[in-house]
Amino acid sequence: MKTSIFGKFSVLFTTIIVLTSVLSCVLMYNFIEKYTIDSRREDMCAAIDDLEVLLIQYMVAVNNGITESGEWSSESAKEDCENKLQRFKERMEFYYKQLDSHIYLSGVDGELLFSYPYLPNVDTLDAAEYLPKTVYSKMIVRDAEGKAAYYFREKKQYYMGDSDEVKVDENGFSESLGDFYGLYSGYDVSVFTVSKIIYFTYPDTYIPAQYGKITFCASMEEVAQARSTMLRYFILSTIVAIAVELIIILWVTRRMTRPIREVEYLTKNLAKGNYKSKIEKTTNDEIGALIDSYNNLTDELAKLDKVRSDFIAAVSHELRTPMTTIRGFVDGMIDGVIPPTRQAHYLNVIKEEIIRMNGLVNDLLDMTRLQSGAVQLDIQSHDIIQIIRGVVTKLEPIIKEKDINIMYHFSCDSCYVATDRASIERVLINLIQNAVKFTSNGGKIVLSVKRNDNNVLVSVADNGIGIASEELPFIFERFYKADKSRGLDKKGTGLGLAITKSIIEAHGQTIKVVSKINEGTKFTFTLQRKDS
Numbered sequence: 001m002k003t004s005i006f007g008k009f010s011v012l013f014t015t016i017i018v019l020t021s022v023l024s025c026v027l028m029y030n031f032i033e034k035y036t037i038d039s040r041r042e043d044m045c046a047a048i049d050d051l052e053v054l055l056i057q058y059m060v061a062v063n064n065g066i067t068e069s070g071e072w073s074s075e076s077a078k079e080d081c082e083n084k085l086q087r088f089k090e091r092m093e094f095y096y097k098q099l100d101s102h103i104y105l106s107g108v109d110g111e112l113l114f115s116y117p118y119l120p121n122v123d124t125l126d127a128a129e130y131l132p133k134t135v136y137s138k139m140i141v142r143d144a145e146g147k148a149a150y151y152f153r154e155k156k157q158y159y160m161g162d163s164d165e166v167k168v169d170e171n172g173f174s175e176s177l178g179d180f181y182g183l184y185s186g187y188d189v190s191v192f193t194v195s196k197i198i199y200f201t202y203p204d205t206y207i208p209a210q211y212g213k214i215t216f217c218a219s220m221e222e223v224a225q226a227r228s229t230m231l232r233y234f235i236l237s238t239i240v241a242i243a244v245e246l247i248i249i250l251w252v253t254r255r256m257t258r259p260i261r262e263v264e265y266l267t268k269n270l271a272k273g274n275y276k277s278k279i280e281k282t283t284n285d286e287i288g289a290l291i292d293s294y295n296n297l298t299d300e301l302a303k304l305d306k307v308r309s310d311f312i313a314a315v316s317h318e319l320r321t322p323m324t325t326i327r328g329f330v331d332g333m334i335d336g337v338i339p340p341t342r343q344a345h346y347l348n349v350i351k352e353e354i355i356r357m358n359g360l361v362n363d364l365l366d367m368t369r370l371q372s373g374a375v376q377l378d379i380q381s382h383d384i385i386q387i388i389r390g391v392v393t394k395l396e397p398i399i400k401e402k403d404i405n406i407m408y409h410f411s412c413d414s415c416y417v418a419t420d421r422a423s424i425e426r427v428l429i430n431l432i433q434n435a436v437k438f439t440s441n442g443g444k445i446v447l448s449v450k451r452n453d454n455n456v457l458v459s460v461a462d463n464g465i466g467i468a469s470e471e472l473p474f475i476f477e478r479f480y481k482a483d484k485s486r487g488l489d490k491k492g493t494g495l496g497l498a499i500t501k502s503i504i505e506a507h508g509q510t511i512k513v514v515s516k517i518n519e520g521t522k523f524t525f526t527l528q529r530k531d532s
């Protein structure tokens, strides 16, 4: 299946957005609970400390106000006690409202001494404001006689010391999160509780005794609410973010892929040979680079196309001229225009033309094979000086014919290079032939070899007609012949240097030329040095 860039980007960015949302949601989810609990704990502890003070004040008053016989010592003592108890209860109500918590005062055995909201009278259940039924119904306990009272049933709910399950800190506080060991099991949300053990020192013993425990239970409803609100907002903002993201991606990818689509369309056109259309470059990024490459490619292809048609034109021209000549002579013989006595001469001319055409076709084939890499070079270590001398011996007849003076400038007696012998001989033949061809009788050719650290420089220099500077860039092209040489060399096809360059490049080496008109020309090529 074809997936568009838009599709890929959409999936990628949507995944990123969803992942970050989920991650922040999880973090917030936990943070909300921790933050709420931290702030509640602080408020509850302060409230419990406050209630503890009031409670102890009340108990001190009771202790002082009641005589050994169990009677109130005075009316004012009784009143003072009642006032203190009233203040304790009022403060409890205040905290109940302010902290939205259920508050319990329990004894050492778990008996409920007091609570806010109230525990209903077990027999009449007629008090105005009760704790929820799911809570108080779990606390009713009847004794053997059927008398009912309220108790925390689970020891952990009223446990007075430090244990594995109930941890009490150095200030006597313990806390839990959940259903307060079963008491709030009917609730959907968890309940956070903070308890503190109350100690009271009876004046007769002077030993602090455990009196009971004050417990605050607050439902974490707000946490649940905050969480669900947060979740809603997160889902909403994620959806909005995804929608915005998709619009942006759509816009960006459309902008981004427009040139790509254009390239795709134009490359199809390119295949049909339309090299003219160019793409306008609008950005400086990778796409811009792609457009540059495309535009360069069309230029290169157009050039190649031109080279190809020029080449075909040149080949046909090169072949047509001798064939026209041959045809003219053959017609002349058939028509009898050429008398039988002259036929032998013309047949020789025809033979020469055929040999030349054959040479041309072979050269073309060789060059094509060299350029396409189809020729396997047999690279061996050879002494280039020996090869040069051998080539000069082969070319002696044409050198002698023009009375050319050959000079050698060798920096060593023998100089080994990595080369394919036959090919490099051909290079030297081409270069020396050219030098002879384009140098006047009695001229001079200097053959030199210079050994460097890595390579060896071989050059063929003459003091012939030279090449005009504007023609120098083209002399290695196939069929190229400089204007000045045309008159001199009618037979040359202009393939010699193209083949030479192909061979040197197949060796992974380079060839250069310097020339001055009427002063001479020097070709220099490199070869890889071998030590033996």
Ligand code: ATP
Pocket: 430, 434, 435, 438, 462, 464, 465, 466, 467, 475, 480, 481, 482, 483, 484, 485, 486, 489, 491, 492, 493, 494, 495, 496, 497, 498, 521
């Ligand atoms: P071919 O080598 O195929 O017989 P050619 O010699 O004309 O034909 P190249 O050897 O490719 O072709 O040379 C291309 C052209 O470069 C020549 O026609 C000539 O104009 C110029 N040239 C090459 N060598 C020299 C030189 N030594 N001095 C002056 N001109 C040269």
Ligand code: MG
Pocket: 430, 433, 434, 492, 495, 496, 497
């Ligand atoms: Mg030549």
